[in-house]
Amino acid sequence: MKMDNSKIKLQAASPPLDLKAMAEPNPNSDSRREFLRNVLSGATAATVLMVFGPGATAFSKGAKKSSKAQHQFAYVININNCIGCGNCVRACKRENNVPAAQFRTWVERYVTTKKGVYVESPDGALKGFEKANAEVRAAAKRSFTVPKMCNHCDDPPCVQVCPVGATFKTEEGFVLVDHGHCLGCAYCVQACPYGARFINKDIHKSDKCTWCYHRVKAGKLPACVTVCPNKARLFGDLNDPDSEVAQVFEEDQWMVLKPEMHTDPTCYYVGLPREVV
Amino acid sequence: MIKTTPKSHLFRLAGVLVLFAVAFLLVKSWATPDSWNFEQWYRGDALIDIAAQPLTYGGNESCKDCHQAAIKKLRKFDHKALSCESCHGPVVDHVKGQKKIAKAIVDKSRWQCENCHDERINRPKGFPQFSQAGEIGKSIKKHKDLEAETPCLKCHDAHDPTP
Numbered sequence: 345m346k347m348d349n350s351k352i353k354l355q356a357a358s359p360p361l362d363l364k365a366m367a368e369p370n371p372n373s374d375s376r377r378e379f380l381r382n383v384l385s386g387a388t389a390a391t392v393l394m395v396f397g398p399g400a401t402a403f404s405k406g407a408k409k410s411s412k413a414q415h416q417f418a419y420v421i422n423i424n425n426c427i428g429c430g431n432c433v434r435a436c437k438r439e440n441n442v443p444a445a446q447f448r449t450w451v452e453r454y455v456t457t458k459k460g461v462y463v464e465s466p467d468g469a470l471k472g473f474e475k476a477n478a479e480v481r482a483a484a485k486r487s488f489t490v491p492k493m494c495n496h497c498d499d500p501p502c503v504q505v506c507p508v509g510a511t512f513k514t515e516e517g518f519v520l521v522d523h524g525h526c527l528g529c530a531y532c533v534q535a536c537p538y539g540a541r542f543i544n545k546d547i548h549k550s551d552k553c554t555w556c557y558h559r560v561k562a563g564k565l566p567a568c569v570t571v572c573p574n575k576a577r578l579f580g581d582l583n584d585p586d587s588e589v590a591q592v593f594e595e596d597q598w599m600v601l602k603p604e605m606h607t608d609p610t611c612y613y614v615g616l617p618r619e620v621v
Numbered sequence: 622m623i624k625t626t627p628k629s630h631l632f633r634l635a636g637v638l639v640l641f642a643v644a645f646l647l648v649k650s651w652a653t654p655d656s657w658n659f660e661q662w663y664r665g666d667a668l669i670d671i672a673a674q675p676l677t678y679g680g681n682e683s684c685k686d687c688h689q690a691a692i693k694k695l696r697k698f699d700h701k702a703l704s705c706e707s708c709h710g711p712v713v714d715h716v717k718g719q720k721k722i723a724k725a726i727v728d729k730s731r732w733q734c735e736n737c738h739d740e741r742i743n744r745p746k747g748f749p750q751f752s753q754a755g756e757i758g759k760s761i762k763k764h765k766d767l768e769a770e771t772p773c774l775k776c777h778d779a780h781d782p783t784p
Contacts, residue, residue: 424745425745426745427737427741427744427745427748428741428743428744429736429737430736431704431707434707435678435706435707435711438677438678438711439676439677439678439711440674453743454743455742455743471736472736472741473741473743475739475740475741476741476742480742481742481756484742487742487743488743488745489743509657509662509663509664510663510664511663512658512661512662512663512667513661514661514668515661520667520668520671522663522664522667522670522671523670524664524666524667524670525654525663525664525667554671557668557671557672557674558671558672558673558674558675558676559676559678561672562672562676564676564678564679564680565680567677567678570678570680570704570706571678571704571706571707572704573700573702573703573704573707573737574702574748575702
């Protein structure tokens with residue numbers, strides 16, 4: 345409905361400039377009021393078109409689950425299985441040459457006590473976790489580790505804010521960064537609600553988990569999934585009903601991180617405790 | 622001499638605007654990559670670039686041509702879900718093409734095992750843990766008397782860990 349209205353208004357705005365009326369200014373003239381009205385409605389129509397028009401949908405089209413792509417990849421993290429060894433962090437670093445002190449994936453340890461919830465991730469869990477001291481152990485009610493990474497959202501805020509189209513969602517579900525096109529402006533780093541993006545110190549471009557796109561295209565699993573010893577990380581094709589990730593949707597309860605952000609992550613968590621942010 | 626009229630400045634302005642528009646379109650067409658995907662707004666060739674990244678880890682199947690016995694053994698016991706490369710380093714450091722180029726890492730230190738098995742409050746219930754005091758994991762008599770440097774491999778085989 346809004347679209348139709350705006351089109352009518354646009355037509356009304358088409359003969360805008362009455363030069364004679366401008367040449368002999370008359371504050372009370374109808375034509376001046378009309379001119380202002382026309383300019384205003386033209387501007388409104390343009391705004392409406394920009395928000396609801398074809399330009400606005402260009403970002404999300406084809407990225408939705410309904411896409412016709414042959415594969416629809418998804419990632420599953422099972423908190424009940426994670427032992428916090430850090431194999432995934434080490435393998436990701438090596439596979440993707442991630443600079444020191446930057447992480448495409450990392451593991452957080454949560455310790456819940458009566459006083460509150462404590463979270464730590466020493467060096468991204470590159471070397472696993474230290475033994476907790478007696479004080480912490482006495483206070484802890486429970487503790488668990490949570491692997492984190494890019495959630496490959498269906499509605500990625502990082503893609504919306506990129507000014508040059510250097511980050512995008514493929515039909516198969518990967519959210520990727522085009523390093524040949526990225527300016528390193530870091531808008532996407534700020535837009536990501538999961539803190540999954542960073543500016544790579546070596547190449548000065550935006551960087552993040554790619555679900556090991558290069559490995560998946562070569563028929564392998566992502567590096568982190570390859571080295572996970574306890575099936576805490578699963579990756580597969582939702583279109584294949586036999587894949588491990590597809591079975592998660594049949595058998596288990598799953599959650600996503602920060603559902604209130606409406607980013608529609610395609611990285612699903614099983615056994616996610618309420619404390620996790 | 623060019624005749625000026627009260628409207629000539631408007632024509633000049635229009636001329637400048639047209640010039641700007643042409644320049645803008647020229648720069649835009651020059652700056653837009655050939656493979657640009659207008660529907661999803663990205664450079665199509667980016668997918669080729671990203672897929673060209675070399676693989677580092679090969680998975681357990683990459684060892685099977687040369688280490689059939691080790692794979693068979695590992696698969697039979699409790700460590701069946703483990704990746705060879707998480708203990709021995711990625712395959713690219715060890716093999717190139719079909720040839721061994723360097724020794725694989727063989728780390729016999731305790732850290733290699735403690736990384737996964739030393740007791741931690743965060744480990745899931747039921748995961749076998751090495752606990753000398755028996756605070757979290759099962760208390761095992763053989764473990765209690767261990768000295769700090771005794772390698773785990775003295776009693777456990779890394780590929781078939783059950784003692």
